[in-house]
Amino acid sequence: GQNIDQPTEMTATEGAIVQINCTYQTSGFNGLFWYQQHAGEAPTFLSYNVLDGLEEKGRFSSFLSRSKGYSYLLLKELQMKDSASYLCAVPSGGYNKLIFGAGTRLAVHP
């Protein structure tokens, strides 16, 4: 089975940096995905980590530690449009079905 934990809500100020954590337990690790979802819209892919370390992609970076079952998404230079839910997901089972955490709702305020 698998278990994915994320904080429910976070708030941050425009222009600041925020770190959204995700811890997971899964039998057999095949990487970790981060998605962004604006309210009422489809999730969109942000990043994929399969090896330990930091992957940087513009204002967004994602970190993975496989030994700790831990990942975080780092958002820099926050903008109002970054207000959204951020979902952590891991492939699970023999056919790598994608299982999502409950998501972290981020509110960016001026």
Add this chain to the structure above:
Amino acid sequence: DSGVTQTPKHLITATGQRVTLRCSPRSGDLSVYWYQQSLDQGLQFLIQYYNGEERAKGNILERFSAQQFPDLHSELNLSSLELGDSALYFCASRGQGNTEAFFGQGTRLTVV
């Protein structure tokens, strides 16, 4: 545009009725996933198909069923609908290997 198409976008129906949601995956993607997202909740995995065959099941009710056709489009059938079935239903498709999933825009189902 993710390349995944879901129809209809909105659906309003009465309790006890049956509906069919449709999904066309991205060109070339063999895997299709269905998820349910209730208001302010996370994405709940329902079922996964690969090239026409069911591969994995999540918390899918017995009143719900799905299939993937030879042209790779998929349908999710929801029957004996209850008020609690009101939710966004998303379809996603994935390519070969452990690639990211691409999501359709979802079908918002309202049961009244």
